[in-house]
Amino acid sequence: MDTVLIVKAIIVIAIFAISMLMALYETYAERVIAAFIQDRVGPDRAGPFGLLQPLADGGKLFFKEDFIPTKADKWLFILGPAVAMSTALLSSAVIPFGDTIIVAGQKIDVQGMDVNIGILWIFGIVSLGVYGILIGGWASNNKYSLYGAIRAASQTISYELAMGISLLAIILMTGSLSVKSIVLGQHGIDWNIFYQPMGFLLFLTCSLAECNRTPFDLPESENELVAGYHTEYGSMKMGLYLFSEYVNMFISSAVLASLYLGGFNYPGMDFVYSKLVGSFGEVTGHNLATALGTLTLFLKIFFFIFLFMWIRWTLPRFRYDQLMNVAWKWMMPVAIVNLIITAAAELSGKPLLYNWVGLAIFGAIYFGLFPIFKKKTVSAN
Amino acid sequence: MTLTNRSRKTDNSELSIVENTYFPGIFKGMGVTIKHFFSKKATIRYPEQKRYLGPVFRGHHILKRDEQGRERCTACGLCAVACPAEAISMVAAERVKGEEKLYREEKYAASYEINMLRCIFCGLCEEACPKEAVYLRHDKFVPVFTSRDQVIYGKDQLVEDMNDRYLRDAWTKEDMAKLWIKQ
Numbered sequence: 001m002d003t004v005l006i007v008k009a010i011i012v013i014a015i016f017a018i019s020m021l022m023a024l025y026e027t028y029a030e031r032v033i034a035a036f037i038q039d040r041v042g043p044d045r046a047g048p049f050g051l052l053q054p055l056a057d058g059g060k061l062f063f064k065e066d067f068i069p070t071k072a073d074k075w076l077f078i079l080g081p082a083v084a085m086s087t088a089l090l091s092s093a094v095i096p097f098g099d100t101i102i103v104a105g106q107k108i109d110v111q112g113m114d115v116n117i118g119i120l121w122i123f124g125i126v127s128l129g130v131y132g133i134l135i136g137g138w139a140s141n142n143k144y145s146l147y148g149a150i151r152a153a154s155q156t157i158s159y160e161l162a163m164g165i166s167l168l169a170i171i172l173m174t175g176s177l178s179v180k181s182i183v184l185g186q187h188g189i190d191w192n193i194f195y196q197p198m199g200f201l202l203f204l205t206c207s208l209a210e211c212n213r214t215p216f217d218l219p220e221s222e223n224e225l226v227a228g229y230h231t232e233y234g235s236m237k238m239g240l241y242l243f244s245e246y247v248n249m250f251i252s253s254a255v256l257a258s259l260y261l262g263g264f265n266y267p268g269m270d271f272v273y274s275k276l277v278g279s280f281g282e283v284t285g286h287n288l289a290t291a292l293g294t295l296t297l298f299l300k301i302f303f304f305i306f307l308f309m310w311i312r313w314t315l316p317r318f319r320y321d322q323l324m325n326v327a328w329k330w331m332m333p334v335a336i337v338n339l340i341i342t343a344a345a346e347l348s349g350k351p352l353l354y355n356w357v358g359l360a361i362f363g364a365i366y367f368g369l370f371p372i373f374k375k376k377t378v379s380a381n
Numbered sequence: 382m383t384l385t386n387r388s389r390k391t392d393n394s395e396l397s398i399v400e401n402t403y404f405p406g407i408f409k410g411m412g413v414t415i416k417h418f419f420s421k422k423a424t425i426r427y428p429e430q431k432r433y434l435g436p437v438f439r440g441h442h443i444l445k446r447d448e449q450g451r452e453r454c455t456a457c458g459l460c461a462v463a464c465p466a467e468a469i470s471m472v473a474a475e476r477v478k479g480e481e482k483l484y485r486e487e488k489y490a491a492s493y494e495i496n497m498l499r500c501i502f503c504g505l506c507e508e509a510c511p512k513e514a515v516y517l518r519h520d521k522f523v524p525v526f527t528s529r530d531q532v533i534y535g536k537d538q539l540v541e542d543m544n545d546r547y548l549r550d551a552w553t554k555e556d557m558a559k560l561w562i563k564q
Contacts, residue, residue, distance in 0.1 A: 033418070036417070036418045036422070037414045037417050037418050038417070039417055039420060039421075039422055039423045039424075040422060040423070040424050041422050041424045041426070044426070310411060310414060310415065310418075311411070313414055314407075314410045314411050314413070314414040315407065315410060366398075367398060367399065370398060371397075371398050
């Protein structure tokens with residue numbers, strides 16, 4: 001029991017450290033990717049290739065004046081960034097970063113905890129995350145901050161619906177709320193994205209909105225609201241907000257990879273597993289295979305982080321009415337249609353085939369029949 | 382009238398049902414950005430990489446010597462008069478016997494000073510000089526100074542070194558055109 005506890009503690013601390021490290025280097029990656037897309041070279045002065053730049057930025061944030069406006073609610077003002085950061089870090093607890101490792105004859109999950117409602121845990125924590133922004137923006141006693149906070153709240157609420165419904169389709173397929181069993185259900189290359197292409201697109205869009213990233217960065221749109229909810233923040237409080245955004249991005253990428261791209265599964269994993277066990281023995285081989293799986297998961301996470309940044313430096317921001325239109329008039333209905341198609345496909349017994357058939361029928365109706373109706377209404381006018 | 386054929390008319394027509402999903406636009410935009418991601422970068426990393434500024438760049442001053450290594454300057458003072466910033470001052474002296482190898486004419490500048498805090502690098506001294514003695518180099522900057530006693534440049538910093546003579550890359554329009562073709 002003691003070894004299990006110690007190994008678990010090590011895994012939890014490692015996940016915490018990795019989330020922080022990822023957030024640190026996401027800031028660097030963001031700047032470099034932005035620079036490359038704009039034909040520049042980006043930060044390259046601090047250390048080789050500018051790799052020490054995040055440390056320099058962090059040091060700068062620590063030495064800046066920690067300012068609290070006189071009219072601000074002092075305790076809520078301090079609580080805001082704390083809530084944002086802690087909720088961002090909490091949600092990584094249920095993400096399986098690997099299969100199992102064998103230590104002293106016991107199989108231990110490479111995961112903070114394997115709760116049977118894992119995905120609900122993530123959703124609960126992510127919904128709490130908006131409180132950090134809301135409290136911070138409200139406590140600042142500044143109209144721009146308040147606008148940012150309100151926008152963040154309404155946006156998160158709107159997009160959580162479509163996200164939840166597209167997730168329901170996944171739960172329908174797996175029959176479990178545990179993230180671990182969802183990942184284990186996608187063995188090899190049997191990934192959910194092949195069953196749920198539309199659900200994947202919906203979930204991707206919604207996670208962009210949940211992370212408050214462009215094209216959904218209305219809460220902190222600098223050309224409308226100064227800096228949105230963190231207008232009044234400076235020093236490390238501001239740093240915590242920015243940091244929590246990047247941690248959220250890492251977690252969203254991990255969730256996306258686990259739910260749709262098969263987490264730590266990769267094609268040919270059984271073959272690799274048997275080879276490794278054959279040449280290194282039962283224990284070492286198993287642990288090496290798990291490490292390979294973790295590496296695959298991280299490659300997928302890097303891919304999503306790159307995708308998020310790529311999207312950020314490509315697309316302009318939505319207008320507020322467009323944001324709400326997309327959420328309520330497009331993504332919600334499409335998510336519901338997706339759920340119905342998945343349910344029918346699951347009942348048919350051949351989910352892969354009938355999911356695509358269902359999507360094809362939906363596409364044909366939408367793109368084929370709707371324009372005819374539209375023309376009629378136009379001519380009637 | 383159109384000057385180029387690059388301008389495009391604004392399309393105000395309603396979006397079609399496919400365009401309304403935003404996907405064609407998004408994929409097009411992502412294609413543009415990924416193309417730039419892998420393209421050559423425009424940045425010049427300055428202190429390590431320097432780009433050629435052209436033969437007419439006005440940089441560090443130089444007092445030329447002639448082919449035999451004699452100073453050309455005769456301390457006539459025209460450069461000091463032409464200088465709009467009054468940065469140049471000089472003291473004239475008469476050449477004595479035995480100094481024919483050092484100075485070209487009977488009068489020379491015993492001291493010639495340019496105050497680099499005042500100099501605006503306009504090049505009027507170069508234009509005013511009747512003896513083709515003072516030039517602004519195209520290939521060398523006046524370095525950054527950090528204290529006032531580094532500011533006044535005397536003859537020791539200005540007179541040309543015969544082992545490392547200064548040559549301008551192009552003097553005429555034709556030379557210039559050739560230089561551009563070569564670049």
